[in-house]
Amino acid sequence: MKGFTNWMEQHFVPVAAKIGSQKHLVAIRDAFIAIMPITMAGAFATLLNVFFRDLPNEWWGAGNSFVSNSFVSGIIGVNGNVWWGTLAILSMVFVFALGYQLAKVYKVPALAGGVVAFAAFITVTPQSAFAAIDLGETVLGADALEIFKTAGLTLGTADAGGTVISGIGAWGNLNWSYLNAGGLFTALIVGLVTGVIYCKLMLAKITIKLPDSVPPAVSKAFASIIPGVIAIYIAGIAAYLVNLWTGSSIGDLIFENVQAPFLALSQGFGAVIIVVIAVQLFWFFGIHGTNVLAPVLDGVYLTATTENNVAHTAGKAMEYMWTRGSFDAYVWMGGAGCSIALIIAIFIFSKRQESKTIAALSAPMGFFNINEPIVFGMPIVLNPIYFIPWMLVPIVLTIIAYAATAAQIVPPVYVPVPWIMPPVVYAILATGGNILAGVLALVNLVIGVVIWGIFVLIGNKVDLADTEAE
Numbered sequence: 001m002k003g004f005t006n007w008m009e010q011h012f013v014p015v016a017a018k019i020g021s022q023k024h025l026v027a028i029r030d031a032f033i034a035i036m037p038i039t040m041a042g043a044f045a046t047l048l049n050v051f052f053r054d055l056p057n058e059w060w061g062a063g064n065s066f067v068s069n070s071f072v073s074g075i076i077g078v079n080g081n082v083w084w085g086t087l088a089i090l091s092m093v094f095v096f097a098l099g100y101q102l103a104k105v106y107k108v109p110a111l112a113g114g115v116v117a118f119a120a121f122i123t124v125t126p127q128s129a130f131a132a133i134d135l136g137e138t139v140l141g142a143d144a145l146e147i148f149k150t151a152g153l154t155l156g157t158a159d160a161g162g163t164v165i166s167g168i169g170a171w172g173n174l175n176w177s178y179l180n181a182g183g184l185f186t187a188l189i190v191g192l193v194t195g196v197i198y199c200k201l202m203l204a205k206i207t208i209k210l211p212d213s214v215p216p217a218v219s220k221a222f223a224s225i226i227p228g229v230i231a232i233y234i235a236g237i238a239a240y241l242v243n244l245w246t247g248s249s250i251g252d253l254i255f256e257n258v259q260a261p262f263l264a265l266s267q268g269f270g271a272v273i274i275v276v277i278a279v280q281l282f283w284f285f286g287i288h289g290t291n292v293l294a295p296v297l298d299g300v301y302l303t304a305t306t307e308n309n310v311a312h313t314a315g316k317a318m319e320y321m322w323t324r325g326s327f328d329a330y331v332w333m334g335g336a337g338c339s340i341a342l343i344i345a346i347f348i349f350s351k352r353q354e355s356k357t358i359a360a361l362s363a364p365m366g367f368f369n370i371n372e373p374i375v376f377g378m379p380i381v382l383n384p385i386y387f388i389p390w391m392l393v394p395i396v397l398t399i400i401a402y403a404a405t406a407a408q409i410v411p412p413v414y415v416p417v418p419w420i421m422p423p424v425v426y427a428i429l430a431t432g433g434n435i436l437a438g439v440l441a442l443v444n445l446v447i448g449v450v451i452w453g454i455f456v457l458i459g460n461k462v463d464l465a466d467t468e469a470e
Contacts, residue, residue, distance in 0.1 A: 023105040024192065029294035030104075031097040032302065038093050039306075042086030043416040045079040046309060050415070050432045052076055083313065087306055087416075088176055091183035095121040098191040099198070106199035112224035113198055119228075120194035120235035121187050125178045126249040178251050181306030185259035186251040188299060194231040201227035259303070263320065266300045269402055272322055275301075276331060276394045283336045284390055286381040290336065297324055308414035312432070318412045321405050325413035325430040328369070329437065330401035330444050333423035335371025337390050338397060340423055341448030342456075343374055348449070349456040368420040389455040396451065397444045410437040 053076050056066045066072060086093075099117025103110040178186070201207075207223040214222075242250050265271055275296065282289030290297060304320035311318045334340025343366050346359040355378065362373035380386050404410050413430040421429060427441035428434060 024102070024196075025295050027098060027101040027105050027195075028188065028192070028299065029291060030101045031094060032294060032298040034097040034101065035090070035093050038086045038090065039302075039416045040418055042083050042088075042090075042309075043418075045082035045086070046313070046415050047417075047429060047432075049076055049079045049083075052079070055433055087180060087309055089179050090181050090306055091187040092118065092121065092179050094184060095187035095191040098188065099195045102192070102195035103199055103202075106203065108199050108202040109220045109224050112221070112228060113195055116198045116224070116228040116231050117191040117195045119232050121183075121190050122174075123232055123235045124186070124190055124239040124250045125174055125183070126243075126251065127174060178249075180310055181303050182255065182259075182310070183251055184299070184303045184306075185262070186254045189254055189258070190235060190250070194235050197231040197234060198224075198227045201230060206230075262300050263304055263307075266304065267321055272398060272402060273395060276327070276398050277391065279332075279336055280391050280394055283375060284381060284387060286376075290332075297327070301327070302416070305413060305416055308412055309416070312414050318414055321412050322402065323413045325415070325417060325426075326401065326405065328417075328419055329413055329427035329430045330441055331394050331397045332369070333426075333441065333445055333448070334366040335369050335375070336394070337371070337375070337380065338393050338445070338448040338452075339371035339374050340366045340369075341393065341445055342378075342380075342386075342389075342452045344445075344449045345452035345456045349453045349460075351460045355456075355459075367422055369423070369426075370420070385459045386455060389452050393448050393451050397448060400444055400447070401440060404440050410434060410440050413437075 052072055053067055056064055060066065067076070096114040096118040098114075100110045100114035102117070103113025106113075177183075202224070206226055208225055210219045210222050239250050242248065242253065246253065275293065279289035279293055282292050301322070301324035305323035305325055308318040308320050308323060332338065334343065339362075343359045343363050346355050350356055350359070358374065358377040362371075362377060365371075365373055375381060378386070380390055405412060411431050411434055413427075415430050415432055417426055417430045423445060424438050424441045428438040431437040
């Protein structure tokens with residue numbers, strides 16, 4: 001074990017530290033953190049509508065007296081407005097945050113960086129919307145066709161008989177499907193590229209220089225003009241050429257060739273286990289694993305969460321089985337390693353007073369998924385006794401939760417719940433009030449306590465033997 005830890009400290013830890021401090025990854029991580037007020041507001045609106053609309057409709061049938069009550073319907077409407085202003089435009093908010101954070105790490109005017117990235121994202125977003133109109137046996141006359149044409153609609157016959165596809169290509173018809181979670185990868189790539197261009201040009205002093213007598217705010221704004229114009233025009237030219245050569249948009253190409261394959265890959269059992277193992281390894285060596293892997297956890301699995309949320313809101317089947325919240329709901333209860341299970345196991349099985357004291361001090365924070373006190377207090381970091389359960393417990397819990405979700409015993413997680421929500425309650429809320437999800441989380445918690453308990457008992461003996469030898 002000592003040879004393994006020495007090798008990992010020599011080869012793994014330096015690489016992990018470099019990854020954790022890489023400026024572009026830091027900017028992406030901080031951008032996802034920055035949009036938490038938006039995701040939480042949208043999540044809260046979704047949760048309220050689960051209890052005011054979805055569950056009552058499921059229990060008492062659609063259009064029941066509770067849901068149709070004017071007061072309740074008003075609450076549902078307000079929640080819909082909040083959802084529209086948060087999760088439905090998540091990519092727009094994220095790309096601004098990304099541009100802002102990139103400018104911060106490059107130490108150039110940050111507000112302009114956010115504005116430039118936002119403008120570049122809108123620049124590459126197609127100005128069109130599409131609708132399928134089922135005409136049945138109706139045949140449109142010449143007058144009706146002329147009305148459609150005047151309205152800017154392009155009509156074409158679909159594969160299924162009686163259906164006409166109408167495309168609106170006028171200026172300003174932004175399709176919201178490009179602006180919600182479906183556009184996150186586009187926002188990430190476009191924001192990253194144009195943000196870096198802006199920052200590099202600022203650092204190269206390709207700017208408008210004003211006299212020192214000009215107020216700093218005005219001087220910074222003028223300095224950002226040339227880098228901003230160049231970055232946005234590069235995005236506009238790229239969008240035009242892609243459409244000219246492929247007939248598609250940058251967002252469509254990114255979705256088809258980057259986002260969809262990544263999301264599909266993320267749903268595989270092997271990918272989920274790799275993420276869990278990587279996070280646990282980082283933490284074992286004292287590195288915040290979830291922060292280091294935030295670009296993956298948030299860029300891929302948070303996208304899956306919000307895509308599920310959009311599908312649920314639209315009344316469609318949820319596409320992604322394993323999402324960002326699945327880790328927190330069933331595996332990282334109390335923090336990475338299912339730390340709340342370790343705390344409970346210490347209370348039950350430990351004979352060491354110092355361990356019980358640390359557990360008692362860590363319990364209030366562990367209840368809200370803050371695990372640093374127990375991880376560094378025991379310590380778990382570089383502790384050979386606890387290395388096996390630290391790695392084993394999350395793997396076992398992932399296998400159980402993945403199997404239960406795949407078997408449709410519990411629904412996929414689709415509500416972005418605040419990470420400080422206590423275990424079990426988190427699982428219920430994240431699945432829209434599903435009690436079986438809470439039961440699954442509770443079962444996993446008990447299993448975690450049992451496995452941790454075995455090694456706490458071993459730790460008792462090792463510690464006592466060491467004490468006697470001294």
